[in-house]
Amino acid sequence: MRIGYLECFSGISGDMLLGALVDAGVSFTSLAETASALNVGARLEMRKVSRGGLAATKVDVITPDHGAGEPAHAHDDHEGHSHQDHGATGAHAGHSHESHTAQAPHTHEHHRSLSAILGIIRSADLSQAVKQRAIHAFQLLGEAEAAIHTIPVEQVHFHEVGGVDTIVDIVCAAQGCEALGVDRWLSSPLNVGSGTVVCQHGILPVPAPATLALLADAPVYAAGPAMERVTPTGAALLRMLDVRYGTFPAMRIAAAGYGAGGRETPGQPNLLRLLVGEETDDAAAIESVAVIETVIDDSSPQVLAYVSDLLLDAGAWDVYRTAMQMKKGRTGVQVTVLCRPDLVPVLRDLLFRETTTIGLRWRLENKVGLAREFVEVGTTWGEVSIKIARWPSGKVANASPEYEDCRLLATLNSVPLKLVMQEAMQNYLAAEEKEGL
Numbered sequence: 254m255r256i257g258y259l260e261c262f263s264g265i266s267g268d269m270l271l272g273a274l275v276d277a278g279v280s281f282t283s284l285a286e287t288a289s290a291l292n293v294g295a296r297l298e299m300r301k302v303s304r305g306g307l308a309a310t311k312v313d314v315i316t317p318d319h320g321a322g323e324p325a326h327a328h329d330d331h332e333g334h335s336h337q338d339h340g341a342t343g344a345h346a347g348h349s350h351e352s353h354t355a356q357a358p359h360t361h362e363h364h365r366s367l368s369a370i371l372g373i374i375r376s377a378d379l380s381q382a383v384k385q386r387a388i389h390a391f392q393l394l395g396e397a398e399a400a401i402h403t404i405p406v407e408q409v410h411f412h413e414v415g416g417v418d419t420i421v422d423i424v425c426a427a428q429g430c431e432a433l434g435v436d437r438w439l440s441s442p443l444n445v446g447s448g449t450v451v452c453q454h455g456i457l458p459v460p461a462p463a464t465l466a467l468l469a470d471a472p473v474y475a476a477g478p479a480m481e482r483v484t485p486t487g488a489a490l491l492r493m494l495d496v497r498y499g500t501f502p503a504m505r506i507a508a509a510g511y512g513a514g515g516r517e518t519p520g521q522p523n524l525l526r527l528l529v530g531e532e533t534d535d536a537a538a539i540e541s542v543a544v545i546e547t548v549i550d551d552s553s554p555q556v557l558a559y560v561s562d563l564l565l566d567a568g569a570w571d572v573y574r575t576a577m578q579m580k581k582g583r584t585g586v587q588v589t590v591l592c593r594p595d596l597v598p599v600l601r602d603l604l605f606r607e608t609t610t611i612g613l614r615w616r617l618e619n620k621v622g623l624a625r626e627f628v629e630v631g632t633t634w635g636e637v638s639i640k641i642a643r644w645p646s647g648k649v650a651n652a653s654p655e656y657e658d659c660r661l662l663a664t665l666n667s668v669p670l671k672l673v674m675q676e677a678m679q680n681y682l683a684a685e686e687k688e689g690l
Contacts, residue, residue, distance in 0.1 A: 264482025267422025274429035277510025305522030448479030477521030499541035547613035550585035
């Protein structure tokens with residue numbers, strides 16, 4: 254399976270994704286033709302730039318209101334503020350990481366409704382797959398704005414200039430992603446940035462409201478200079494691609510591309526990296542696992558045992574406790590929780606509520622697991638489930654009787670647990686040998 258992995262260590266916007274696509278091998282000519290097919294008076298410009306000493310591709314949308322050298326969006330910030338163009342409803346149609354100024358936002362008399370934008374896309378001479386992806390992205394963007402402003406989605410409007418460059422960014426990104434032939438899109442956790450964004454409603458914290466609504470439960474963090482790093486357009490594109498989040502996937506890399514933001518940012522290269530390649534044979538067995546850890550030195554063993562049960566009941570995959578030697582010679586216990594990434598907030602709050610800890614850490618790691626199945630085997634005392642793990646080839650890698658089944662039978666029949674487990678395995682192996690013959 255061909256996969257695309259987006260490394261959003263400096264966020265993502267429409268122009269950054271276009272640059273990364275071209276840098277990874279997508280024909281710039283095909284994207285330029287896509288922009289022309291929209292018939293909105295916009296064109297693309299492409300140039301090579303350097304960000305943090307790394308070569309990258311910068312793609313700008315040039316509209317009638319922005320001549321050469323004045324791109325419609327310039328992915329960067331100004332003293333921690335990021336300017337956004339907004340429509341009559343305050344909808345984010347601009348998508349810059351760079352404000353033209355930290356002052357009040359620009360105003361324009363003309364604006365387009367969501368239905369008008371969808372009409373432009375539908376009437377363009379493009380493939381149905383590209384149109385459907387782009388329409389889906391704009392519907393997501395419109396729905397996010399409608400929810401924020403508590404209005405029907407039909408009433409969402411975008412500034413003409415902002416609407417034009419957003420249309421071009423989204424449609425060209427859909428074209429470029431289609432050209433790559435990627436079957437599944439993945440992404441790192443998102444650096445959303447920090448600071449504030451200037452909009453018609455005043456100064457608001459990053460992420461902007463539309464971005465926050467579109468990100469849903471995506472894993473996010475903030476690092477580097479204060480600026481808006483994930484724009485509403487960037488967030489809509491992630492949703493359009495149905496991106497799944499996690500750490501670096503197991504893959505054979507065929508192409509890599511760097512898409513540049515508008516200017517240099519100290520200590521944090523203003524880049525989006527795109528990797529394209531084929532999943533390795535065991536890639537399907539790799540998934541993200543969240544690891545939560547805290548060390549406690551002032552709690553009783555009974556409380557920690559109780560909390561471990563609560564964590565498991567709340568959905569943790571595993572909980573284990575390790576004795577630790579802490580500062581000043583104190584003995585503590587490290588509580589480690591393994592869980593799905595989306596359960597981190599719930600389990601984190603449970604630890605704060607039920608233990609004496611006042612701080613914890615968590616991270617994402619790769620979990621590799623073999624395919625599993627269960628079969629029932631009979632014993633002298635009753636049925637026992639056997640857990641079977643298989644290699645990708647289908648060959649059995651391991652098999653073991655389920656402890657709870659064996660424990661229950663041993664208790665009910667007053668026989669040693671080890672006898673139940675031994676007979677269960679013997680009967681399973683006998684059945685496997687017979688089937689093999």
